[in-house]
Amino acid sequence: MHFGSFLKQLDNFQYNQYVMERYNEGLPFNKPHQKIEDKFKMVEPVFEKKEETLLDKLLDRVDTLPEDHEVVQFCLKRKIPRDKLKRLYFIDNIKNIVQLSDKYKDKITTEEPRLVIPFYNTIGQLSGVTCRGLRGESLRYLVIKIKEEDPLIFGMNEIDKDKTIYVTEGPLDSLFLPNAIAVGGTSFGKMETLDLPKDKLVMIIDNQPRNKDVVRVLDKIIDRHYNVVIWPQTIEEKDINEMVENGIDAKKIVAKNVFSGLEAKMKFTEWKRC
Numbered sequence: 001m002h003f004g005s006f007l008k009q010l011d012n013f014q015y016n017q018y019v020m021e022r023y024n025e026g027l028p029f030n031k032p033h034q035k036i037e038d039k040f041k042m043v044e045p046v047f048e049k050k051e052e053t054l055l056d057k058l059l060d061r062v063d064t065l066p067e068d069h070e071v072v073q074f075c076l077k078r079k080i081p082r083d084k085l086k087r088l089y090f091i092d093n094i095k096n097i098v099q100l101s102d103k104y105k106d107k108i109t110t111e112e113p114r115l116v117i118p119f120y121n122t123i124g125q126l127s128g129v130t131c132r133g134l135r136g137e138s139l140r141y142l143v144i145k146i147k148e149e150d151p152l153i154f155g156m157n158e159i160d161k162d163k164t165i166y167v168t169e170g171p172l173d174s175l176f177l178p179n180a181i182a183v184g185g186t187s188f189g190k191m192e193t194l195d196l197p198k199d200k201l202v203m204i205i206d207n208q209p210r211n212k213d214v215v216r217v218l219d220k221i222i223d224r225h226y227n228v229v230i231w232p233q234t235i236e237e238k239d240i241n242e243m244v245e246n247g248i249d250a251k252k253i254v255a256k257n258v259f260s261g262l263e264a265k266m267k268f269t270e271w272k273r274c
Helices: 003-010 012-024 054-058 070-077 082-087 094-099 188-193 212-223 240-245 250-256 261-271
Strands: 089-091 114-120 126-133 141-145 165-168 180-182 201-203 227-229
Touching: 003 012, 054 094, 070 082, 070 114, 089 094, 094 126, 094 141, 188 201, 212 227, 212 261, 227 261, 240 250
Parallel strands: 165 180, 165 201, 201 227
Antiparallel strands: 089 114, 114 126, 126 141
16 A cells, blocks of 8 residues: 555544645645555666677787786786786787788797787777787887777777876886876877877886987977976986886876976986986
């Protein structure tokens, strides 16, 4: 029964009070009873099955591998955050990577295992991968391009364009910063091809003041009016990953050393003399 009928049977005086209060508030006092089955009727959810990609079929995601696995140990020794391991993959025979693009089938002749770093474009399509050696290979990185028209920029499918975007050289360095991407080298000119607000970008060049190419690239970026990180003289490590390995709070150092315009030029002049 509905509440009014129940109250009337239990206490007629209280029922009359209830009717008056409901009437004064303009509410119905004899509302039809609603079945409890209708009130709590559940609609069985339908889950959309995620299609397994060729990358997932061909490779093992690092976070799914056992703790003592070679590639997991490699990542943990470099202090890569555990929650970022899901963005990295492992291949036990580099020759099999040609299944992503057969144009490399005659170019890859070795069979070693490697860490695989995927690059996606802004709409989540796989643009290419970088395969990083684990055992001191002479060729540390192998780059496989799948979409020739896409610039290889790591992390484009992960960023929030409304927040500050940190742009590093190496993909692994970007994993230590919030909302970060990586150009995979010193090719920061790629950023000019993207629809990203310049004032939201912070360019982070490796700490190599004696490297003429690095110095030239950083000077050019400053001239293009980007925000840049100029490393303080107290930092001897060459990149973010090395800083983290040595116990340095890289995020804090980055946050305190972002400059632009004339101030960036002054800091740059001091830095390159180190």
